[in-house]
Amino acid sequence: MDKQEFDKKLVDKIKDEHLAPKPRWHFLLKDYVIMASGTLALLIGAATVSVMIYLLKYNGWELREETHKSILEFFLLTLPYFWIIFSGLFIFILYYNLKHTKRGYRYPVWVIALSGFVASIFLGGIFYLFGLGQKIDNVLGERAPLYETVMNRQLSFWFNPGEGRLAGIINSEVQAGNFYLVDPTGSLWLVMGQASADARGNDFVQEGVPVSLIGETLSGNLFRADFIRPLIPGSGYLNGPKMKTNRGRCSEEACPRKRLNLLPGGIGSGTIIIEEIK
Amino acid sequence: MMDAIEAEKMSDTDLVMLSLENQANFLYLVDRYKGKLLSYIRRLTNISDDDAEDILQEVFIKVYLNLNGFDPDLKFSSWIYRITHNQVISSHRKLKARPEGYAVNIEDKAALSLAADIDIEAGADxxxxxxxxxxxxxxxxxxxxxILVLKFLEEKNYQEISDIIRKPAGTVASMINKAKKEFKKEMAKQKIII
Known part of the structure; x- marks a missing residue:
């Protein structure tokens, strides 16, 4: 290779094609975009994790023996798969961004993947402590389509009267543990819950509170509740605009008449109530 | 523009900064790396001398265009070797191999080092x-x-190789071990006795 000739060719090419070093901001921008999208992925992933923790905490662990055949079945059927996939996606985006930082290639894949995972779980835990998981669940419950079938499957799990599970919002005064309840479809139920309410002192059983119940459908829309628990994830959905309309319609039209049925017969006399409801 | 003696005393990073101020200074970097890189290109691939020079020119053009992207925390030599490595890979498919095959320029020291590391006894010649x-x-x-070219012929350490091929140092170490085993296998396959 002729040294002079090579240099001349190189200089000529630079001059002829008017080449110049790319500006510094071009490279800084690239780094900032990677950092910003990584940070965003971390924040979204952590927010997702906080919803996951929230859903898992109020998954119905205390009633698992009543609702499922085994712990394994309970575990597999109640895991919040949507949120697991969603957080997995953002943890992967975070991993991708970390891998593409200036020094990302120096670390083994497992170190980067584990760092992204641990950071998302840790920050997600902090977000959960500050109530972000609940806030997101409530907002999505109020506004997101497919919330009850995809984002929070607990709601559809708990609303299955044929299998002895009922969910909804208490729509009347509670007298001796009995009350009216509007389910997620807007139907009205009379719930005889005195055994549970009296024996366990469930002071959360009040008008306007979303609850889930285990018991038995006696006839029509009459339900005997053996266990009552507050329905915490999903309360945004049950307090949302759709349910408000259902509850509003209920109190203006059919429900007042039915509510009267409760009062004169005495709340504890289930037989009378059944006849009146029929 | 400074003179060649002055430039010789300067670090690569200083020359990068000066090249950004004055295009003419870039030629000092070119002179510093031209020979090494041409030899590296020839060690990596069996293309003709003209093609190797074309690749080298492309490398320097890329280096020049990306001078502002050079990270001073990284060794300049690792950076320019990385660009060369990538350029060889992207050009290799387009170029025709020399019919006479691959012949690497190996320095005495590199040959002895490779032989010692692979645990083979070198003969007298x-x-x-x-x-x-x-x-x-x-x-x-x-x-x-x-990987063997980088380790033994270019005499790069693990961290430099890691920066050149953008893989973790641990992965580089296992790749070198694997490459040494493959070298021995190939030696047996070709029935070469050293």
């Missing part, structure tokens, strides 16, 4: 040793040849 190493390298997969 260094020229024969170099010729046989070249023959074995030619028979290896590109990925094994690349």
């Amino acid at each position: 260094l020229q024969i040793l170099k010729q046989k190493i070249s023959q074995i390298l030619a028979g290896l997969d590109q990925k094994y040849r690349d």
